[in-house]
Structures are given as structure tokens and as C-alpha cells.
Amino acid sequence: MKILIVDDSSTMRRIIINTLTRIGYGEVVEAEHGKAGLEKLGQGGVEMIITDWNMPEMDGLEFVNAVRAQNPSIPILMVTTNAAKEDIVAALQAGVNNYVVKPFTPETLKEKIESLLG
């Protein structure tokens, strides 16, 4: 299971990778913004995406829209500090499958990933 992590914070990417490794998902690819995320996705093999919202170049919402235009089924989990109800709804409307507000516990991330992967 290869998971793509898109977040401009290298600290946050490491925290997510650590959590994923602990729960048995060791194969990850990283990108620091939406544009780079699309490139990594284009290289193939990615089965799930974890993305931040607020990023330079291309933000998470634009990224999700771009991904959904080419891949309607890949599971996408948004992990962000944006906690307003209208933000969550906008992300879900764009095609995000589930939503985690930062800061999160590893248990929450695990629960969301497992619910997405069925």
C-alpha cells in the first residue's frame, strides 16, 4: 500500500510517516505542495492520499479537485488546521473522503485510514 503525503511542513510529513509506519503502512511518497503531489501521483502506484490544505503553489483544495478530475476513486484524507464547518463541507464537496483536524492523535489517523481502506 503506497500512500502519498502532501504537506508543506517537513515536520508534519515526518509525524505522519512515523504514525503510518507504526500502524503498518511503511511505503510512502512525499510532496510539499499540490503541484508536486500531482507529479508524484502521475508516477503511479499510489493507492491513497493524505493531504494538507494550506500550502504554497497549489493548495489542498485545488489539489483534490485536480486529482478527482483524473481519478474519482482514490481515497483522500485531508489533514489540516482548517476547522470551520464551511471548510470541511467544501473539502467534502471537492471529493475528500474524510477529514482530520490538526493536531491529531495517532489513533485518530489510524481510525480514519482504516475506515477509508475498509
Place this chain on the structure above:
Amino acid sequence: MDQSEVDALLKSSGGKTKKGGSKPASAPATAKAPAASEAVAPPAPVAQTAPPPATGEVKADPEGQVIREIDAVTEVTERETNKVMDQLDLIGDLVARQQALITEILANPGSQDPSIHQAINQVMGAAKEIQGKVFEAMDLLQFQDITRQKLERIVYHLRQIHDYIVDLLGTGLKNEKPAPSISRTIVQTGTTPDERKAHADSVVEAFRMGAQGKG
């Protein structure tokens, strides 16, 4: 932040800090009006803003020094947080190595004595506890990303004020960079994990119910 960075930051602040780093002994702690009976010496002029550096080229500055300093702070804290993570990774690796050694010892016939076995198991339990605490410490470093985003929001507003003043005065350079995507709710974001999990989950659930209803 190492000493060279501290020095660079002090230098870039344009000499706003006083030599020696402390106030003169006679300086009052807070500003107050002098009593009429007090013999008041004419106040020494106080520099409210730092003068431009005596040397060095003065350039048009569309970013503003404060914004650059805040950007530098976010860069430094991210780098330093990653150094902390490197150390935590190292501790995690050492604990994993210790656990592997203990497992080897447990397989040795000499360790089968009940008292030795019990002691080794206690060491193993402690190692697991350390590993758990290392992971917990790593997770707590999310505060760096939260703090960075709070600072980015401040930078965003400072840029708006800067551009407004440029418009108002009709002089200076406006920032040409596109407005970054910032969190509207970051001000209320704390550092305790999952403070808003229930809220987010309920919005997701309501959205799904609504989508099902429409379907």
C-alpha cells in the same frame, strides 16, 4: 538557533536592542508622568524606531523587515524541530536495538532462572514504555506546524497593512507575491490533539447523510 543565527537576527533588527542587553539602572519600569515637585531633567531623546544601518545599501523593500524576520523564525523553528525529531528517531532506534538484545538474552538457557527472567521482562517493559514516550513526543511536535501557520497568518495581515499603506501614501512597492492559502481558524487552534475531532466528525457525518438523502 545557534549563536551565528542569534547574531544575524540581532543585526537584522537594526540595532533595536541596547548594548549590554539591559536597561540603565535609573530607567523606570513603566512610563509615568513626573510629579510636579520632582526635579525633572530634560528628557533625553528616545529613538522610537531604529535608524537605518549606517553602512549597507538601502533598497526598496516590498516585503518589509518584520515579515522577513517572521519568515526566518518559521524556517529556523522548522529546522530545529526536525533536529529534535532526528534525536527522537535515534532514541527510538536505540530502544529497538535494546529490545532485540533482550530478546536474544531471553532465548539463552542461562536466562531461564525465574528471577533473571522476571528482571529481563521488566527491562523489556521499560523499553516499550520509552518507545511509547518517544512516539508521544514526536506527535507533540505538531505544535511547530500549528505555530508556523499562526505566524503565516500574522505575515498575511502584515502584508495587507503594508500594501494598504503603500496605496495610501502612493509610494513604495507592493508585495507581488500571490496571497497564500491560510487557515481562517488557526487563531483558535490549540496544541492539544483532537480538540475538534468530534466537531469535524459530526460535519462529515451530516454531509454524508445529506448526500445519501439526495441520492
